[in-house]
Amino acid sequence: xxxxxxxxxxxxxxxxxxxxxxxxxxxxxxxxxxxxxxxxxxxxxxxxxxxxxxxxxxxxxxxxxxxxxxxxxxxxxxxxxxxxxxxxxxxxxxxxxxxxxxxxxxxxxxxxxxxxxxxxxxxxxxxxxxxxxxxxxxxxxxxxxxxxxxxxxxxxxxxxxxxxxxxxxxxxxxxxxxxxxxxxxxxxxxxxxxxxxxxxxxxxxxxxxxxxxxxxxxxxxxx
Amino acid sequence: xxxxxxxxxxxxxxxxxxxxxxxxxxxxxxxxxxxxxxxxxxxxxxxxxxxxxxxxxxxxxxxxxxxxxxxxxxxxxxxxxxxxxxxxxxxxxxxxxxxxxxxxxxxxxxxxxxxxxxxxxxxxxxxxxxxxxxxxxxxxxxxxxxxxxxxxxxxxxxxxxxxxxxxxxxxxxxxxxxxxxxxxxxxxxxxxxxxxxxxxxxxxxxxxxxxxxxxxxxxxxxx
DNA sequence: ACCTGAACACCGTTCAAGT
DNA sequence: ACCTGAACACCGTTCAAGT
Numbered sequence: 001x002x003x004x005x006x007x008x009x010x011x012x013x014x015x016x017x018x019x020x021x022x023x024x025x026x027x028x029x030x031x032x033x034x035x036x037x038x039x040x041x042x043x044x045x046x047x048x049x050x051x052x053x054x055x056x057x058x059x060x061x062x063x064x065x066x067x068x069x070x071x072x073x074x075x076x077x078x079x080x081x082x083x084x085x086x087x088x089x090x091x092x093x094x095x096x097x098x099x100x101x102x103x104x105x106x107x108x109x110x111x112x113x114x115x116x117x118x119x120x121x122x123x124x125x126x127x128x129x130x131x132x133x134x135x136x137x138x139x140x141x142x143x144x145x146x147x148x149x150x151x152x153x154x155x156x157x158x159x160x161x162x163x164x165x166x167x168x169x170x171x172x173x174x175x176x177x178x179x180x181x182x183x184x185x186x187x188x189x190x191x192x193x194x195x196x197x198x199x200x201x202x203x204x205x206x207x208x209x210x211x212x213x214x215x216x217x218x219x220x221x222x223x
Numbered sequence: 224x225x226x227x228x229x230x231x232x233x234x235x236x237x238x239x240x241x242x243x244x245x246x247x248x249x250x251x252x253x254x255x256x257x258x259x260x261x262x263x264x265x266x267x268x269x270x271x272x273x274x275x276x277x278x279x280x281x282x283x284x285x286x287x288x289x290x291x292x293x294x295x296x297x298x299x300x301x302x303x304x305x306x307x308x309x310x311x312x313x314x315x316x317x318x319x320x321x322x323x324x325x326x327x328x329x330x331x332x333x334x335x336x337x338x339x340x341x342x343x344x345x346x347x348x349x350x351x352x353x354x355x356x357x358x359x360x361x362x363x364x365x366x367x368x369x370x371x372x373x374x375x376x377x378x379x380x381x382x383x384x385x386x387x388x389x390x391x392x393x394x395x396x397x398x399x400x401x402x403x404x405x406x407x408x409x410x411x412x413x414x415x416x417x418x419x420x421x422x423x424x425x426x427x428x429x430x431x432x433x434x435x436x437x438x439x440x441x442x443x444x445x446x
Numbered sequence: 447a448c449c450t451g452a453a454c455a456c457c458g459t460t461c462a463a464g465t
Numbered sequence: 466a467c468c469t470g471a472a473c474a475c476c477g478t479t480c481a482a483g484t
Contacts, residue, residue: 011448035477045450047478052448056477107380124406134405142414143423150373157330182357183347191365200366203430204423234467258458268469270459275467279458 081130304353
């Protein structure tokens with residue numbers, strides 16, 4: 001027990017602060033989290049918050065920490081190391097897209113390395129299973145992680161800034177796609193992130209892992 | 224002529240504002256660019272700046288615009304489409320690293336698409352030369368662009384936040400690298416971005432382009 | 447142990463007023 | 466056409482003072 005006397009309203013809790021801060025961030029992004037707004041939301045003085053969480057930066061840090069901890073495990077799926085690598089990458093991307101502000105916040109705080117440790121471990125296993133050892137194995141793991149994080153950063157950014165300045169069409173239809181109208185159309189249409197991501201990761205994994213793109217290690221041959 | 228009477232000090236110019244703003248950003252990043260600091264640097268009232276550039280946001284936009292315009296052309300090098308793709312990617316990364324704050328600023332303003340149009344055009348040509356047409360060609364171009372931009376974003380971020388929280392070593396040496404001390408060491412040592420980048424792009428290009436990793440289209444066969 | 451208001455040192459921006 | 470100071474509405478944070 002917290003040793004409170006029998007007061008009705010349990011006064012302010014670090015827990016409450018974090019919870020309503022998390023709600024604010026979830027709705028309007030970290031930029032909208034203001035100590036004063038947060039205090040108003042909580043019905044306390046601004047300065048009370050400082051007693052519980054220190055300051056704005058450590059409040060945000062705690063939020064990131066908590067969100068990262070809540071992310072579920074990544075279970076690789078697929079018959080081949082390459083496919084399991086792709087499945088880990090896709091699951092990781094899914095997680096990140098489910099918490100729209102998380103990547104940027106982790107990014108800004110330099111917590112990337114820690115955040116992606118579970119994914120890294122999963123990838124180490126798969127890369128190892130594919131026969132890579134030592135430095136090349138480490139490089140393969142990191143190449144995939146960089147690829148996923150980078151992709152989601154770019155993708156999320158596109159979503160946040162929907163009105164691309166020069167209209168995106170006239171940007172693409174003049175140029176070098178001279179005699180390939182299908183290419184010009186595809187470029188003007190904009191990317192399909194889901195598809196693009198899968199293709200990219202698959203290509204990368206195939207390029208990095210020593211075995212061919214479709215080797216199965218056991219089970220019946222494809223018919 | 225600008226119609227000024229014969230005054231000695233030519234008064235404030237939009238050009239001057241942009242120049243000293245650029246200097247401030249170059250030194251300490253866009254976060255350090257304050258209208259008041261800028262005014263102090265220029266020796267004018269804060270509000271004069273508003274007359275010349277509108278407001279802070281459009282000032283930053285103009286800076287980005289100018290920097291993007293100053294970037295040199297990307298000339299592909301190499302005997303094979305795949306190699307030329309890699310060379311474009313590397314040149315693009317070089318450009319971005321030479322302007323440390325540029326990517327983030329472009330990123331935040333949603334100008335990514337426009338900024339990378341020259342690179343995109345160069346890539347279209349190479350991908351075309353490799354035999355890709357239509358939608359798959361568009362996808363290959365975008366996969367490479369996403370890869371490069373994402374990589375540099377992650378890389379730049381690591382540089383800005385050098386003190387990774389859990390020490391980076393103890394993060395890596397416990398885990399799944401059970402019987403592979405070389406792997407554990409490589410992971411603990413941290414990435415070599417240059418190398419990692421080249422390996423990643425090469426793997427991606429090899430995975431995306433229809434021809435094998437080392438095909439030469441003309442000239443003597445390898446001996 | 448927890449909460450408070452006042453105060454400080456910053457922001458970007460607007461506006462009426464000067465020349 | 467260009468510059469100015471005053472003022473507004475915000476920030477995060479500190480601190481002495483309350484209970």
